[in-house]
Amino acid sequence: MKPNPIHREGTKNILCPYYRDCLDHAAKRFWRFWDCCECTHKSERESLGHGRSGHDLDLDPDLSWLTWEVEGQHVN
Secondary structure (H helix, E strand, O other): OOOOOEOOOOOOOOOOOOHHHHHHHHHHOOOOOOEOOOOOOOOOOOOOOOOOOOOOOOOOOOHHHOOEEEOOEEEO
8 A cells, every 4th residue: 555645734543554654654754744534544444453563452442531631731
């Protein structure tokens, strides 16, 4: 698969099986952001725990548990 990110701010699918390829593509071009909205793979999801890297991923696809600390405030 040839990476197909667009150099503009937008959305990304971090569970896409090609996300790492697009990240590499963007990094080699020193892009601060990219968009996946026009990619044919934008809705695909890699099977968690069986990534292409060979590493077991201990990720919960429901990220509602994720919290952020923003300027000293707890944000969900």
